[in-house]
Amino acid sequence: MNGKKIFITVIVLAMASAVAAGLFLAGSPEKERMRRFDQERLNDLNQISYAIDSYWNQEKKLPATLEDLKTKPDVYVRSLKDTRTQEPYEFRATATSTYELCASFETDSDAELARSVSRPPDVQGQDFWKHPIGRKCYTLPVRINPDYVKPGIMIPAPAYYPD
Numbered sequence: 001m002n003g004k005k006i007f008i009t010v011i012v013l014a015m016a017s018a019v020a021a022g023l024f025l026a027g028s029p030e031k032e033r034m035r036r037f038d039q040e041r042l043n044d045l046n047q048i049s050y051a052i053d054s055y056w057n058q059e060k061k062l063p064a065t066l067e068d069l070k071t072k073p074d075v076y077v078r079s080l081k082d083t084r085t086q087e088p089y090e091f092r093a094t095a096t097s098t099y100e101l102c103a104s105f106e107t108d109s110d111a112e113l114a115r116s117v118s119r120p121p122d123v124q125g126q127d128f129w130k131h132p133i134g135r136k137c138y139t140l141p142v143r144i145n146p147d148y149v150k151p152g153i154m155i156p157a158p159a160y161y162p163d
Contacts, residue, residue, distance in 0.1 A: 037083070037084045038106055040083060040084075041105060042131075044083075045103055048091075051077045052140075053142055053143045055072055056097065056142045065091065066088065087104070094139060097142040098140065099142075100137045100140070102136065102137040102138070104135045104136075105131045105132070105135075109130050109132075
């Protein structure tokens with residue numbers, strides 16, 4: 001081999017090593033796609049929680065189902081279904097002013113992903129949205145908007161249940 005062929009071989013090996021290291025550090029494209037879908041699920045759950053708050057502030061009760069959110073013209077929810085699986089997100093009232101939202105996740109979240117979705121203000125812990133692979137339910141209190149509270153009306157205080 002002459003010097004030129006050795007130089008080209010070394011360059012090709014260095015480039016191949018850099019690509020392999022990049023894929024190893026960044027993860028596979030499929031893993032990144034799964035992470036993005038999980039991020040979308042968290043964003044959907046967060047948006048649904050705000051829609052439930054709005055519904056509760058108007059109706060003074062939790063919706064019977066998530067579909068009830070669509071009956072309010074000033075309550076917007078992008079999606080009540082997981083866009084990848086088309087399965088509806090799960091909702092269950094746990095008390096007068098607390099509820100659970102559930103979804104199934106494809107990855108085990110890291111702290112960075114969990115912190116990238118805004119945390120509901122009445123829920124403690126900056127890692128609130130952390131999740132394992134599989135089904136995860138989040139217990140949330142209704143956030144009461146004082147503009148909707150009329151004098152003399154008793155409203156039960158939201159309870160906080162730590163995860």
